[in-house]
Amino acid sequence: SAVISQKPSRDICQRGTSLTIQCQVDSQVTMMFWYRQQPGQSLTLIATANQGSEATYESGFVIDKFPISRPNLTFSTLTVSNMSPEDSSIYLCSVNHVGGTGELFFGEGSRLTVL
Amino acid sequence: QKEVEQNSGPLSVPEGAIASLNCTYSDRGSQSFFWYRQYSGKSPELIMSIYSNGDKEDGRFTAQLNKASQYVSLLIRDSQPSDSATYLCAVTIDVDMRFGAGTRLTVKP
Numbered sequence: 001s002a003v004i005s006q007k008p009s010r011d012i013c014q015r016g017t018s019l020t021i022q023c024q025v026d027s028q029v030t031m032m033f034w035y036r037q038q039p040g041q042s043l044t045l046i047a048t049a050n051q052g053s054e055a056t057y058e059s060g061f062v063i064d065k066f067p068i069s070r071p072n073l074t075f076s077t078l079t080v081s082n083m084s085p086e087d088s089s090i091y092l093c094s095v096n097h098v099g100g101t102g103e104l105f106f107g108e109g110s111r112l113t114v115l
Numbered sequence: 116q117k118e119v120e121q122n123s124g125p126l127s128v129p130e131g132a133i134a135s136l137n138c139t140y141s142d143r144g145s146q147s148f149f150w151y152r153q154y155s156g157k158s159p160e161l162i163m164s165i166y167s168n169g170d171k172e173d174g175r176f177t178a179q180l181n182k183a184s185q186y187v188s189l190l191i192r193d194s195q196p197s198d199s200a201t202y203l204c205a206v207t208i209d210v211d212m213r214f215g216a217g218t219r220l221t222v223k224p
Binding site for chain 2: 031033041042043044045048058092094101102103104105106107108109
């Protein structure tokens with residue numbers, strides 16, 4: 001499977017600031033997704049990152065709060081804007097592969113703590 | 116109704132026993148079904164996928180799918196302490212993957 005690199009792996013942020021998380025994959029993939037996992041919870045899909053166009057957001061998530069870019073097939077960024085303590089979470093980049101059968105593979109995650 | 120439901124546990128089994136993890140889903144259009152293992156502080160790791168009714172075996176793991184009952188299960192034979200983790204059931208609806216809340220499994224030596 002592809003190697004999925006996320007950075008930062010963790011960060012502590014101040015309320016009201018924004019942070020951009022990067023996701024780099026070492027091979028071409030078809031789909032890239034961003035998930036959130038709040039403490040003790042399961043994974044919630046934030047959005048599908050579309051190459052060269054606006055991301056597709058799930059209900060409850062908006063572009064102003066979580067702007068996403070995907071300039072090419074192997075790279076995407078997620079920005080968490082105007083952070084509050086409720087945004088403290090693990091953010092996970094995930095991909096499925098060209099020719100795959102729908103399995104998702106995950107990066108190591110970015111653990112954000114907002115003070 | 117949640118799209119994917121799991122018993123959150125915790126489920127505790129002795130070493131060497133069979134662990135049985137269950138999952139139900141609400142959308143009959145669901146196409147693909149997966150089990151992920153997540154160790155504390157780590158990201159989910161795919162352990163099984165199943166696409167058609169019946170059983171699929173891979174080593175100590177067996178996934179079972181019953182689309183009529185909208186039910187997926189995972190059996191872990193000869194459970195080991197290293198199997199202690201949270202197991203996430205996942206279902207794809209169109210291109211989106213939805214996850215259950217996860218079942219925490221503890222295998223006691």
